[in-house]
Structure formats: structure tokens, C-alpha cells
Amino acid sequence: MARFLNDRRQAKGKIPGSIIHLGTKKVDRPKLRLMHYTPEIIVETEPDNLEVCKAAIVENSVTWINIDGLHDAEMIQKLGELFTIHGLLLEDMLDTGQRPKLAETDELMVVILKMIDYDKKSQNLSSEQISMILDDNYLITLQERVGDQFDHIRERIRKGNGRARRKSADYLTYVLLDTIVDNYLDTIEILGDIIEKLESRIFLPKQKGLMQEIYKHKTEINFLRKNIRPVKEIVLHLIENESGFIADDNLKYFRDLNDLVVQASETIEIYQLMLNDQMMIYHATLDSRANEIMKVLTVFSAFFIPLTFFAGVYGMNFEHFPELKLKYGYLYFWILSILITFGLLVYFRKRKWF
Amino acid sequence: MARFLNDRRQAKGKIPGSIIHLGTKKVDRPKLRLMHYTPEIIVETEPDNLEVCKAAIVENSVTWINIDGLHDAEMIQKLGELFTIHGLLLEDMLDTGQRPKLAETDELMVVILKMIDYDKKSQNLSSEQISMILDDNYLITLQERVGDQFDHIRERIRKGNGRARRKSADYLTYVLLDTIVDNYLDTIEILGDIIEKLESRIFLPKQKGLMQEIYKHKTEINFLRKNIRPVKEIVLHLIENESGFIADDNLKYFRDLNDLVVQASETIEIYQLMLNDQMMIYHATLDSRANEIMKVLTVFSAFFIPLTFFAGVYGMNFEHFPELKLKYGYLYFWILSILITFGLLVYFRKRKWF
Amino acid sequence: MARFLNDRRQAKGKIPGSIIHLGTKKVDRPKLRLMHYTPEIIVETEPDNLEVCKAAIVENSVTWINIDGLHDAEMIQKLGELFTIHGLLLEDMLDTGQRPKLAETDELMVVILKMIDYDKKSQNLSSEQISMILDDNYLITLQERVGDQFDHIRERIRKGNGRARRKSADYLTYVLLDTIVDNYLDTIEILGDIIEKLESRIFLPKQKGLMQEIYKHKTEINFLRKNIRPVKEIVLHLIENESGFIADDNLKYFRDLNDLVVQASETIEIYQLMLNDQMMIYHATLDSRANEIMKVLTVFSAFFIPLTFFAGVYGMNFEHFPELKLKYGYLYFWILSILITFGLLVYFRKRKWF
């Protein structure tokens, strides 16, 4: 399966707006979690169906409905009906190969983006699509699997201190986005650590899989870039806030978020440049090493080739061979050998070959 | 024939606006297919001439006229007269090397673009030019050959369920465009699969045609980029909808289409980067392998060159040659050989050559 | 002489606006050709001086004055006086190293650009500067040499059918520009053909001059890019038509022209990418071939080097040399040789060297 596009074959021939889950099934049964709070009270339940969730929404309070698992098309269909979400948007939420996007209708705002983590065990990037549906009094989040990414946020809301409880649903959206963008930065940092550790290896001999590693990280950086770049557009659009889903008072948070996203994408850019440089330099280092080896071979051969020839000459069996009869012939041979060796030595020195 | 420009020689010296089919003749006789429907009724015919088609168009219904085969200049001339299409536009529709374009007049809107498929048999991209002429109540499509690309849309209209039948001609345009853009994504996915499969091969020895393959895919990616980039402009212009050919209610579909096109071109960009990297890395891997081989040669030669010289020395026929008369001369020779070998071994170890 | 800048030394130290012909003299005596037509009548003459030409201009008809040959500074001076063209513009028309430009004054519009052809004989690009001066009722064209590039347009006007005769001077301008841009596309097509034919050669051995050819085509593509890019700006500016030299009714022709220019520059871009890739890949292919050759050398040497050593050993003349006296010594030598060869064979196989 192509890594940079989700498998689209399942949707082939369907009419646009068909609600099919495009992606691997990552959880058995979708799980609903509901959190309802005002600055004073907080209620947490795990309802069985969406109707219960909808009923919980009231003015002047925040209702956070979280759905883990996207493969129950019926439930998503019901979600669309209850909250009047257009089929095209539902389709986008289910297609886990979806490009991060922001959509606004008169009633609600939808943000779809990727949560990205670096799985230290498998040494791979793992990603999960997160969709958020925001209205004045509620926020619905859809996740591919039952995750613990947002647990510390839940914890903070439960404790009831800080801004978390006093603020409205748009602030909750910010907190979730901030967590996701923080994860981007963490991922980039881990990857950056690994990339910077490669630095020392590119100048060492016998780094067999190094090129593979560099290539792997280039692909990972491409993956990050592909998923973070659209988030930059989304956050910029949120700051402009033409549709007014964000309270003016909370805009500063989103502006701060923007700083983080810009930092993320600039850092990615730099690591991309560094990987290119590492590749180039590793390549050049290999050449330079081959060069070194070749020089030794040349010097070695060059010293012995003429000597071996002369040894061969005096091993010839001509009947008339005056030198062989000389008393110090053998000695002369060694003197000749030493002279040749010395001559070559001087020549190589002059050419700075060693 | 240059691959990235259609053969223009046929049109040379003609006045601009001449109606000549530029391209290979892909079908024998143009074939007309007419589909006329309202939410309630549907009529399908294969009329002989365009006059019949024009007569079928009435208010509050959709008429879809499909022409397969572009080489009948007379029919196209007639098309222009019946539907008041300017000669320049007719010329563009016939020139299959035409850059994808959008043209709007007061009466109608014309979209010309490429349907692109990956032919798995020949392992090549195949492309076909599609022209669409849209007015309030009808849509005319021109194809180079009798295809089945739009058959599933016909099927859906026949069945009469879903939005397909209730919506007007601009929605039908969207459905066709969506099919075409979906094909782009499918093509990119197939190509992406192939490109990602190359990854494993670039690090293996004896991949003889690999460079050719990489080059072939680079050219394919260039071809896709050349044809999809203008489609992005077209869809963006459709969304702005200054001419009002799209009902406001249907704009969201085109916005969704835009997401797909953007995703297509971003994915192309990434595959282009990946191919560049693969090329670079494969090149470096070859070098690295040559390096490896050279090292073995050097070590081998370096071990034997001095030994062979000494063997040569003791094969010389000098009459006065004291060593030859030594009782353990031959033994000493082997001891000398072992010492030399051992010395070189230490030297090479120290330089980390093996 | 630098290829991408015309020889400027002639103009050195002159005041700006001096009317000097910068460029090679391509024709002996400037030649005047006049074509005067209405939809009904047509007159063609070759007048001796520009005063006659000017006298021919009347309302409601088109006068096309063509001047072949730029080196008669006096005539150009007279041209400037008669038609009130500013000295700076005259200077630009004469400087054949001029960047393509569009200038508009209250009275007239001047377009200067390059006609580019691929001369198949010399296998080189040839270019000629064309200047056009457009007013309501006349069009003056200046060419470097007596060419036949516009002959088919003259022919069409003479025949008097088609739009050519009915339309005004701005349409004539369009037809000339269209011819020039068509020539760009033809040139790109020819060059594209040549470039695509290189594809097959980069993977073949013994392609001695290939690098030179690639470099030559890169320079040609640079030349095209340098001359066509400003034309894109010119045509875009013509479409905006702020000065009103183009009749609104004719704007669609210029929009069509824009499509062609955009296509030209996008195709150039792709061929530039392709040449870069070809260069890279040819380079890599050479490396890969050297690799192949080196392997054979290594294998060959590696097989024989130890054998030759042992042959040398048994050619030594030690008096006490027990092996030499063995009955099957010679046989043992061959057995040893075969064992060594076989061992190396297994080793090389394991390393996948052949």
C-alpha cells in the first residue's frame, strides 16, 4: 500500500459522499465517552448511543463527546443526522488518508488532522486521524483507536483548577490542538536527536546501513511535512476567525499555537537540509576513503612491479647471459632495487601521495 | 514524437481557430450517446446527429450528450454552430496536446482536461482528453475513444437513487470531474506503490535496470504534474464561481474536489522528492559497493605482491647467490612470507579496512 | 561574444537613446513592404521610403508596413519622426540583445520579441528580433532579415477569406504573435524530440559525446526560457488591456495565445528537469559500468594472484627444496591451484559479485 496515500480501492465507484471507513480497523467496537462540565460541576459517562450524548448538550456548559473507532458506519451516519453534518464531511472524517482540513458551515466547524507519534519500540512514526466538530456548546472528537493522548487534559478538567474548566468549547479545541502540535514538536525532537546522532557516523568507516537509515529518515521527514504543512494553513485560518467560532478573547491562544506550528515546519525544513547534506557528505566520505585505499594499492604496486620485473629478468634461462656470471651480480640486483624504490619514494613524496 | 507536446505539424500554417483534430485517431466513427433525465423520468438514446441532441434539451431537466471520437471535423463544426461555441474553443477541444483549461463565455462554460490511467498491462500511463461543455440544462462531453470510465455514473443515474438524479447539470459536471480526479489519485497510488517498492531494491546488488525504472517513473511523475497542476487552477477558479455556472448549493462539492486535487499534487511532489533521493542513494550505494570490492582487491594484491617478488628473487639464476645454498633457505623464505603477511594484516586492521 | 547578452561594446559611451544598431548586420539594404486592405480591397507595394507608407494609412482600413533589416539608422530615425516614436524605443528595437518588452504610450503600443527557429541543418537555434508598432489603423513590423515567416499570413490576407481580412490591426498583431508563439512550440517540440531520443542512449555504453550534447541542449533550453518568459508577461499584460489597444472582441484570441505561452514555458521547465535527470543518470550509469568492469578485474586478479605466487615459489632455485623432488609435486601444485580457485569462487558467490 502506497504510504503517502490511503488505500482508495475500497471507495472506487462509490458516489462521492458515501460513508465508508477508508483505513485499517484499529479498534473493535467504537467507544463513546462524554464529559460535561461547567466551572462548578462535572459529569463523566460512557453512553451507549449518540442520542444520549446529544441530549446532554445545554447552553452555558461544555460537552465533550469522544468517539474512539471509526469503522461503525451506522454510528457515523447517525452522528451526521443528529448534528446535521454533511455527508462529504463525514466521508472525510472516515477516510484516514484525508489531507488535514478545516471546514466551516453556518452551524459548525470541522477540523481534521493527524496525531503523530514516534513509536520508540518499532522506531517508526505512527499516526492517527483526529476529527473535531465544534459548535458553541460542544466539541465532538473522533479518534481511530482508544488512545490516552488526551488523558492529561481530562485529568486537568476533572481537577477543575486553571483555565481549563472556566473556558468554553473553543478553548477546549485549542487545548486539544495544542496537545497535537506539541506531539509534532516532540516527534521532531526525537527524530532530530536521531538525525543529529548520525552526524558522527558519516565520517566513520564501516557504517553499513547508514544510507538506509538516512533514506528512512528522509521519508519520515516527508511524512511529517506532508501532514504538518496543511495544519499551518488551518491554524492561520483559525486566527483570521472570519466565521467567529473562536471567542476573540481566546484568539491569543491560537496565535501562540501558530508560533508552534511555524516552528515545527521550519525545524522540519532544517532537518531536511541536514539529511541532504549528510547524504552528500557520506557519499563524498566513501569516495575519499576509496581514494585513500587506492593510493596504498598504487604505491604498493608501483614499488614492487618494477622489482618483480627485474627479478623475472634475472630468472631467465638464456645461455648467454653475462650479468648472471658477475661475482656481485646478486648484490647489484639489490642495489638496483633499492635505487628504484628510493626514486619512486621521492616521486610520490613530491606529488604528496603519502 | 515529443511526449510532452502533441504533434503540432498538422496545424502548421493554418489560421488560428482552424478545426483540425490534432492527435492520433483512437476510434473509427464518432459515437453519440444521449441521456435525458429529471428526478422522475430517464431516457437514453444513441442519436445519429447533433440536431436530435439539441432538440432534446428542455428546461428543468438534465441532458447529457456524450461524443466518443474527435476526428470527425464536420460534426465538431456542426457542434460549434448548434451550441454557439467559438472556433478557438473547438480547436482546443480537438488538439489533444492542449493544456488543461477552463473557458467561460456568457452562454457556456468549457472545461478541457486529461483522464489519466495506469495501464497495468503495458506498465505505462495512458491519457485521454475530455472536454465538457456546460450550460444550465445540458452537459456535452467529448472523449477521444469509446470508454467505460463514466459507466458507473450512468448506472447510478439510471438507478435514480442518491443525489445523482435530483441535482442539475453542474452537479453532473462535478461527478465527472470527481471521477477524473479520483483516477488521478488512483494512478498516483499505483505509481506510488511501484516507487515505494523500489526502495528495497536500491540497497541490493545486481539491480541492473533500476536506473532506467527510476528515470521512467520520473518522467511519469513529470507527466502527471504537467496535467494535474492546471486542473488545480481550474478547480480553484470554479470555486470562486464568478460566472455563476455552479449553483451556490453545489459549491461545497467543488471545494471537496479541490481538497482532492491539492492532495494529488502534494503527493506527486513527495514522490518526486523520493525518486530524487532514490536516484542519489542508489548512485551512492553503487559507489559504496565498488569501494568494498576495491578493498578486497587491494588487500589481496597487497598480500601477494611482495611475496611474489621474493619468490621471483629466489628464482633468479645468479651464479653467486649465497642464500640459495643455505640449508634452511626455503624455510626462511616461508618465515619471511608469513612475517610480511602478518605485518600487512596488522596495518590493514589498524586502518579499519576489514 | 557572450551568448546571452548582445555585444554592447558598440554602444559604450553613447548617450541613452542613441539610435545605433546593436547586432550583426543580417541583410544588405532594408526592404519596405506595404500591405493595405479593407474587407473589400487589397493593395500590395514595395515603396522606397517611409513617407509613402505613412500616406497610405487611412481610417477604417488596415495598413501593414514591414521593414526587413535594421541597420539603416537614418531610416529608423525617420520612422521615429514620422510616427512619433520615442528615441529610447527606437534604440530598443535596434538592440537585438534587447529583452522582450512591451511599451505603451498614449499614441501607440510597441512589442519587441524574438522569433526563434531550430535550424535543422546546423542543429542550432537561430533567433531574430521582431518589433511591432501598433496603432488603430496600422501595424509596423521590423525584422532583422528578409524572412518568409509571415508569408503564409500574407497569403491568407490576399485570399481574403476567413477573419483575416475583416478584422482590424490588433487582430493582425495577434496573428503575427500567434505565428511567433507557434514557432516557439515547434522549436520546443523539435528540441523535445531530440532530448527524448537521448533517453535511450544514456543507458548504452560508448556514448562519447553525450555529455556535450546534454550540455548543449541545457544551454538551448536556457536560451528559450530567457526569451519566452518575458513573452508570458507581455501577453498577460495585453490581456489586462488597460490601454485599450486591443478591441474587447479580440481579447479572446489573446487569451488563447496566453494558453500557448504558458504551455510553452511549462514544457520548457519539464525538459529542463529531464535534462538534469539525464545528466545525473548518465553520470550514475558510467559509475555503474566502471563498477562492473572493476569487478571483473578484481575477480580475474584475485584468481590468478595467489596461483602466480605459488608458481613463483616452485620456480625458486633453493638447493634444499624438498617439494621439488616429490614424484607427484607437479600434480599437487595443480590440485592446490584448483582448490584455491574453487575457494575464491565460493567466496565471491557469497558476496554476490557475479
Added chain:
Amino acid sequence: MARFLNDRRQAKGKIPGSIIHLGTKKVDRPKLRLMHYTPEIIVETEPDNLEVCKAAIVENSVTWINIDGLHDAEMIQKLGELFTIHGLLLEDMLDTGQRPKLAETDELMVVILKMIDYDKKSQNLSSEQISMILDDNYLITLQERVGDQFDHIRERIRKGNGRARRKSADYLTYVLLDTIVDNYLDTIEILGDIIEKLESRIFLPKQKGLMQEIYKHKTEINFLRKNIRPVKEIVLHLIENESGFIADDNLKYFRDLNDLVVQASETIEIYQLMLNDQMMIYHATLDSRANEIMKVLTVFSAFFIPLTFFAGVYGMNFEHFPELKLKYGYLYFWILSILITFGLLVYFRKRKWF
């Protein structure tokens, strides 16, 4: 720790806006320094707490409060309360991995950026985060450590001559920014010197660590680019001066500052290009040298290989070996050797190998 992102692990799981110092602790105890001046008088103290500082601020005078050391979260908290600075901004000031930024509220303007120096001892870039909080009558600066970077400014204010004393707090901001940007230019100049000195070495043999050095400088240039690029945005925004924190009269200073920043980033760009070229060319030079060495090996081997063969031939022990019995056999051998050598010499000359 990744070099291009500050260690974020400390902040993980905290709510946004938590005031934690992210970075290494560079000073023991934060140190307060206060400078209060009008054109006539000047007072300098080192108060113990911020309340004293705040009390010093009066109309028509400038109060410059400098805090060295960021790790005392309580003091920063107090700072936020006294001067009504939002928690998010405080957090940014403490996070030393923060991207340079400009924030404006109704009451004050905050600029965060990096002071960058080239530490000549360690041959490394060192950077320190500087935050500035500007209101009409005071400027607060936060530094990571007790530095002497601004001492010459203090000196100038003390002396009381020049503009320094007469101007208001926004001018003081300019003077500090100017010092910081001047440091950028100094750093670039030092780095530029080093980079330009590499030039001569890339063409010399035996430059072992050169690639490492080039890579190191590429990373440094990346670091500078990452930190200076946002400063360009900041200064541009200051010039637009929509919030009016800068007196119109002082705008020219900031415009001058802009020139410096633009020059800094353009020079960085050029050094980046130069390092790329140096890398490429050094790589090519290595190849060229290997080429040279190989040629000598080839010529050497080629001369001796056939001669050695013939010496071997006449060392064979066939009983029937007519040449061996020739009177001048040995002489003929040398004649043959000279002929072969001479032939090869002519061949190599013709191919221009030496």
C-alpha cells in the same frame, strides 16, 4: 538533545501558559539592574525586588529594568502580575527554544529574540535568549545570564551625550536591537572569514577533516538562518508600526535596522551557496586526484605487465627452447622490451594520459 529544538520534555503535560523555565540554568540567582534617566539626571541601582522597579517608573523619563537569569519562576510570575503580561508570553520568555517573536497587546509590546555570538575559544556559536518588554516609559529586558553585551550602551547613557539620553524608551529598544543585529553581522563576518579560508584548502591534498568542517559550518549557517529569518519579520512589522509603540520620529532608525537584517540574511544565503559549492568541488577534487593516481598506476602497470610476462616466458624450463640458445637472445629480449615500452608510450601520449 536536538540542537534545533529546545528540550521540551520538562513542559510535557503541563497546561499551556505554565510558567516553567525551559532551558539550561545559566546563572545562580537572577540579578536586577535598574537605570532611570531623563536628559538631565540619571540614577542606577540594583534593587532586590520588582516592586521597587515598578515604583521607579514615571512619565517623561526612561526606566530600563534588566533581569539576568530566567530560572526564578516566582519572580517571573511577579513580573507578569506587576506589568500585566499574559501567562502565554511569560511562558515564551522562559522557553529558550522559543522562535523569535513579536507580540503586541494594548498595553505593551514584547520582542523575544536571540543574541548570537561566535565563541572563538570553543569555535562554536553561542546563543542567549533576550526578551524585551516595551511600554511608553519603560523597557524591561530579560537575559539568560549576566552578560556584558549591553555594557557599552549603559556607558553611553551614563555619559549623557548623543541621542541616547534625550530619546525615549522606544529608541532604547532600537539601540538594543541594533546591538543584537550588529552581533549577527559580526558573527556572520567571522564565520564568513572561516568559510572563505576553506576555499584555498579544497584544492589541496590531504585535507582530512575538511568535510567535517564544511558540515559543521553548514549546520551553523542553518542555525543562524533559523534565528535571523524571524527577526526580519519582526523588524518589518515594527516598521509598519500599526500599534504605535514606535514614535514616528524614530521609525527611520528601525528602517536602518531593517537594512542590516536584510543584509545579514542575504549574506547568510550566499555563504550557504558557497558551502554547497565547496562541498561539491571538494568532492570533485578528490575524484580528480584519484583519477590522477589511477592514471599513474595504469601507466606503470601497463609498462611492466607485458615485460614481466616476457621475462617469465624466458624463465620457462622447456627442454626444447630455441630462443634460449641464441647468442644474442638476452640482447633481443631487451630490444623487445624497449620496443614494447616505446609503443605504449606513443599510445598513452596519443590518448593524452600524461
Added chain:
Amino acid sequence: MARFLNDRRQAKGKIPGSIIHLGTKKVDRPKLRLMHYTPEIIVETEPDNLEVCKAAIVENSVTWINIDGLHDAEMIQKLGELFTIHGLLLEDMLDTGQRPKLAETDELMVVILKMIDYDKKSQNLSSEQISMILDDNYLITLQERVGDQFDHIRERIRKGNGRARRKSADYLTYVLLDTIVDNYLDTIEILGDIIEKLESRIFLPKQKGLMQEIYKHKTEINFLRKNIRPVKEIVLHLIENESGFIADDNLKYFRDLNDLVVQASETIEIYQLMLNDQMMIYHATLDSRANEIMKVLTVFSAFFIPLTFFAGVYGMNFEHFPELKLKYGYLYFWILSILITFGLLVYFRKRKWF
């Protein structure tokens, strides 16, 4: 000293706006030259001080004050006082590492840019900073040394023919700028000539310093780009003419100037691309040549290695050695040698190695 930044150490620690000459002292004593003219009269003097110069300025005439030599800080100070030029601008005029800039105040307009020449003797670019201060009735120019760059303009003004005398100070500014930009184009042409001459050498053997030359020209092109790019911005801003220092009637001259600057920077771009290509191709050509040499070595070695082995075999001294006793043993040896040679020949041919 870093080549792309002027030595800034002299200014370190000074307050911004300090009037110090940053650069090498290129002339002993600043020299004043004054030219005062109307269409009717012309006066030329070399006054001793600036007060005299100022007194010469009257309405409806042009006064051109030229100062050669920048190092007399006092005179520059006086200049600032007499003509009310801000200290920051004076500072910029003196800093010869200044980026080309345009500054406009209510009273006057300042243009600072570089005159660039190619010194054919030293084969190096030489540059000199030129500052221009323009008001309605006068133009002050500052040059680093007493040059003859503007002598032909003086000559023209003296002669009193052409526009030069009739026009006002803004036209004089244009003429000077035109001279400077013409020099850019001349420099690019000379450099272009040199670069294009490299073309033929990259495919020839034994081009020892070629890489150095290419690198040198790359640095020169970088230098030109760095200094001409800002001039493009300046000229564009002059054309917009928001401050009205240019008479509307003279705008066409500046537009023409813009064409020249755009041409200069586009040509630079192309030469940059060409140098990159030359570098790449020269690198590849070296590889290709090494490849060629290696092939000869391989073929040579491959032919002789087995033969030498067999010669060695028959040189062995085994007592029991049946072949040696064969009557035609020696003949058989040669037959074997010829067969081996022929076999290898066929093999190499098949692999297309020669």
C-alpha cells in the same frame, strides 16, 4: 576579511549614526568638483569647501557636486549639516559594505549603490560605492576614489547638445544610473564570455585549475547577484515615484533602466545555472575519463595475468614435470597463450568494453 561583508570591527561599540568611514582608504584627499549648468551656460570649478558648492545652487539650473574620497569624516559631517542629511544616511554612505539602498526624506532622495567593473589585468571584479543625493536643483555624488567613470557624461554636458543639458537634475541622476547599470551589463558580458569559453575546456583532458576557475566565477556571480538584486528593487521603487522626485516626463527613462536591470539579473541567473552545469559535467567527465583508463588497465591486465601465470608454471623446477620434456612444449605454450588472448578478446567485445 570576509568578502561579502565589509570589515565591521572599526564601528563596533559606536552608537548607531556615528560617522566613520568603513572601508579601505582609496584616495588621499577628498576632491570636490562642481558643474553648474543651464541649457545656455555651463560653469566648472573645483572648490575647496562645501559652502561654496552650496552657494552655487539656484533655481532653474542644475548643480552637480561630485566628491571623490570618503575618508574625511569632517567634510561628510559638514555635508550633512549644509544639506540636512540625517546622520544614519551619512553613516550608510561611508560604510562601503552597505547594501544598495534608496532612502527618501521630505527634502531629498538618497541612492547608494555599487559601481562594478571587471579589472582585466588582475582578472578580478572591482567595486566602488557610489552615493547620490538628489534634490530639485542639485545632485551630489560621492565616490570612493577619483574615477573616470562619469567623464563621458561630463563631456556630453559640456558639449551642450542632446537632452543632457536641457533636462533637470533627476535626468542627470538617470544618466548616472544608466552608466552604472551599463557597467553591470558590460561586466556580466565579460564574465559571460569567460564562462562560455570554459565550455570547451570541460570536455578536454588535463584541465588542472578548471575547478578553481569555475569556483572563482561562481563567487563572482554571487557577488554580482548580491549587489544587483537590490538595485532592481531601487529602480522599481523609483518608477512608482510616490515621492515625486522624478518628473513624470522622465519616468520613461527609468522604465528603460528597469528593463536593463531585469536583463542583468536574468542573465546572471542563467550564468549561475551554466556554472552549476559546467561543474556537474566536468565532474562527470572526469569520472568518465577515469572509467576509460580503468578499462584499458583491466583489459591489459586481464590479457597478461593468465599468460604470466602459465609462464610461471613452466618456470617451476619440479623434477618430475612431463610437459617440459615435450618436443613442442614451447610451441604448445604459445598456442595456449593465443587461445586465452583470443577468448578474452571475444568476451570483452561481447561486453562492449572496447
